[in-house]
Amino acid sequence: MTISALDAPETVLDLGVPINDPIDIPDVVAERSRRRRTTARRVGFGALGLGMAVVIWEVVATIIGNDIMVPSVQSTVSALAHYLTTPYPSGSDPLWEDALVSTERVLMGFGIGTFCGVAVGSVMYAVQPIRHLVDPIIEVTRPLPPLAFIPVLIMWFGIGQTPKVVLISIGVLPIMVVSTIAALDAVPKDLEHCGRTLGASRRYVLLNVQVRAALPAIVTGMRIAMAASWTSIVAAEMIAANSGLGFVILQAGNYLQMPLVFAGIAMIGAVGLLLDTSLRTALFWLDPSRR
Amino acid sequence: MELHQTATAVAPSLRGLPLSPSWETGSPDAMPPATGLQRRIASDTGAPAVKVEGLTKTFGRRGRQVPVFNNINLSVQKGEFVCLLGPSGCGKSTLLSAIAGILPFDKGSVAIDGTTVTGPGADRGMLFQSPMLFSWLTVRDNVLFGPRARGLMKRARAEIGAQADEMLSTVGLHGFGDAYPHELSGGMRHRVAFARALLNNPAVLLMDEPFGALDAMTRSRMHAFLISLWEARRITIVFVTHDIEEAVLLGDRICVFGNRPNGIIKELEVPLGRPRRFEDLEEPAALVTKRSIRETLWAAA
């Protein structure tokens, strides 16, 4: 069995042409396991990085020595542990339920925004006049801060779940439109031609070649949009909410309960990491070169 | 045979590779021996494989019009290897895309095996400057793209699968079916593209500077590969290049393009024998042909 290309026997084709390929099957296998090790190492380094951040946080908190300015890791953890099951403010929900409520809002807003964004982006990609028509609208609305929409959304949708979800999807939509168009634009025209000359129909090529080729980049857009939807959760839960992580953070902030504010932030970070990891896992499966 | 044994000896190490469960299913022992090469059995109508008549193409709309060529005629016999040679921007790619059916033209007609065609189809395989493999599919699934897209897999899955494996052996990639394109070298990727195009058994293979982006060594290997592939299967080929040397090495006939919009200004037969060898390029006949082409190109410029 050959390990490297140097001592590989020349592959002789039926055609009688020697083809001295620089890559042999064992090379492919070796490269795959090397990449797996690299992935494992990357996860290790990531955990190390997070650990270092916590250490720095603790050092800074100790130096400052004021739990209201910078709560220490211990007081944050104990606030987290305490309020995880104890309602805050009393009479409302414990922190884990707040996390669930916020996650639901984020996922709904993110889902709606992503779906509409990919749909709008695909149509804009396919139909040039629509693209020119819609493009400026997207560009104008893109930089608007979610907070600016709150009064309008309350007027339109009241104070229930709807305005909160809509607020989040407003943030997600333009990100997904822009990244979907960019992803489709980046698919080489010749890839479409290639599919067509192999006998595939226009529809087959659109779905199985163009959209498929764009999918990893679209998912990358989704990762950015997911982060953005967590960014607007606090704004969304300013709208007459009595539950959710954003609500708890606002509430605790008003009463200078800084360890609880940090605990809420840490919860957002943890759930955000979890959701981002699932998107990265999707990416892993969609793009073999990332494995 | 040598190749088959090597691959069988190597393949067991792939078992238990968690990344690719499909590797388990394609047992190398079950593969047909790499016997070889079926020639295209064309329904012989006597018509040329490719017949282009009066093709005219102008880019641009009202105002700024860019005529690429007027009234181009080209006829390629079955089993013929024709090179289209000319300066950059003379319309070689445009003509090839028009034949492939991926570029609409203004006037004229394209007929394949005597049948006029309008859109793209599996009867005309095309190879691009880069291999244009589908990065998310394994090598084997790339090769099977054509039959799958055409809905043939439902009817003859096992048979076509065996053909794909045989095709992979033909291009020297036995055992690489479950690798992904990014795991292969440049030359290997090009050979996957060959296998993928050939599995459709096209009436003509259109190539647009397919080896233009390869390094010199890989390029000559691909030349050797292409020559022997042509020997074995006598595929009809239209090959676009701007390299005189390459055209003489590969082609039976060379169509020389003038500057836009003059189209084909000269056609000449390559007076070299088959099977073509690299040494043939040093024959006096080859030198005369090369000089003649060079002079034509320079006179046109």
Ligand SMILES: Nc1ncnc2c1ncn2[C@@H]1O[C@H](COP(=O)(O)OP(=O)(O)OP(=O)(O)O)[C@@H](O)[C@H]1O
């Ligand atoms: N989409 C297009 N719109 C307008 N003009 C075009 C378009 N595509 C090609 N052309 C023009 O048509 C002419 C022929 O182009 P073509 O790509 O066929 O040249 P080529 O012979 O393949 O050149 P090269 O060797 O550089 O590939 C060029 O002058 C080019 O500028």
Ligand SMILES: [Mg+2]
């Ligand atoms: Mg070209």
